[in-house]
Amino acid sequence: MQLLLFAEWINWLEHNLLQCPSVKYLNMQCPGCGMQRSFIALIKGDLLDSLQLYPALIPIFILVIFSFFHLIYRFSFGTKVIIGLQVIVVAIIVAHYFFKIFHHQIFL
Numbered sequence: 183m184q185l186l187l188f189a190e191w192i193n194w195l196e197h198n199l200l201q202c203p204s205v206k207y208l209n210m211q212c213p214g215c216g217m218q219r220s221f222i223a224l225i226k227g228d229l230l231d232s233l234q235l236y237p238a239l240i241p242i243f244i245l246v247i248f249s250f251f252h253l254i255y256r257f258s259f260g261t262k263v264i265i266g267l268q269v270i271v272v273a274i275i276v277a278h279y280f281f282k283i284f285h286h287q288i289f290l
Contacts, residue, residue, distance in 0.1 A: 192222065192225060192226060195218075195222055196222055199218050199219070200218065202214070202215050205290060209289065209290045210288055210289055210290070211282065211287070211288040211289075211290070213275050213276070213278075213279040214236075214275075216235045216236040217236045217238075217239060219235045219236070220232045220233075220235035220236035220239045221239060223235060224239065224240070236278070237274055237278050238271050238274040238275045238278065241267065241270055241271045241274060242271055244267065245264065245267040245268065245271055248260075248263060248264065248267065249264055252264065
């Protein structure tokens with residue numbers, strides 16, 4: 183029963199994706215385009231497809247989870263790790279966007 187509800191939830195997510203304003207008004211993908219599809223691929227268990235759609239999603243999850251635990255346990259090294267993870271996430275997002283620009287994948 184729960185597996186059926188999970189499958190219905192995934193199906194609902196696939197059919198109710200939010201439309202990016204950049205795509206809607208400019209016909210151009212933004213640096214965040216692909217995150218919803220990547221999340222759906224990840225919850226379906228397709229890690230490779232998730233990484234291809236939006237490679238920064240998993241590091242973002244790691245950043246959010248670590249930040250949550252840092253708020254609770256106040257790690258002595260926590261702020262340095264969070265800053266490092268933020269730099270990594272931004273670098274991945276920028277690199278992926280440049281890759282899409284150079285391969286002409288941002289214009290629809």
